[in-house]
Amino acid sequence: MKISLHHLALCAATLGASSAAFAQPAAPASAPVCEAHVQGQPGKKFDLTELRVSKRCAQFTVHLLHTGKKPWQEAGHNWVLTRSQDTEAVIREGQRSGPERAWLSRGDARVLAATQMLSGGEHASVSFPVERLSKGEDYTYFCSFPTHAEPMRGKLVVID
Template identity: 40%
Template sequence: MTRRLPVLLALLALLPLSATALARNCAIAIEADDLMTFNLKTIRVPGDCVQLRVTLKHVGRMPATAMGHNWVLAETRHHRDLGLAGGRMKIADAYLPRDDARVIAHTPVIGGGQSVDVVFPTSRLRKGGDYTYFCSFPGHWNMMKGRLVFE
């Protein structure tokens, strides 16, 4: 038994690490086009995801200055205000107010043929919360949007 004790202690020491190792990193891909649409209207994120990677691919042809798109996530109650505020910002700011706490995650603005990723912890989300993702390019935010569900 004395030989097994160090092995058992080593295994017990690994238990906290195993919970972290079992935590899921999740990923989704979404497309935007020159017609100001996303290919997904709802994104469902499993509740056991601790981190989410969103890959935005602009499948259109127009440049970012003419028909750029990004992916912004916020609580639905902030969607309109962020969209309006973004219209006063610049492309370098991703058409969003800088360091605005209402923005949970966002990508830069990209043009046709480009793709970009954003990775963020799901600790900023609540199960059953009301979230909207949208493009903050001026004029796009009101029609180019969808719902994110954290299950």
């Protein structure tokens, strides 16, 4: 059997076209992680000292677990987010608000997100729109319980 160059070219083209039909599409960009699990631990500390939030997230959710055993009145933990430039004033003014308000001033617009104050073993979540955050801005999260705000801090960094 005699095969012409034309016939070989036709077979190669057909084979190439059929293999292209089975080619895998390019993998989509990985989806951003739009939540974080944070532990408020005994010893006045968070287990995570930095959270990275993608601007590709519509909402970001923080899930807080208080891993201690004491009631909130003795050693509660919460998670509060502010711009870093506002953190000290929010803490100072919040301390005057007392335990009924979880040591946060009611309606303080500088508080971007906050969970309720938790007793040991409890958990809570807070979600906030990422569009309220600006890339390049410094953000601090902290626990507003008296004497916890200084050691229980972390940075929130906006990425993408």
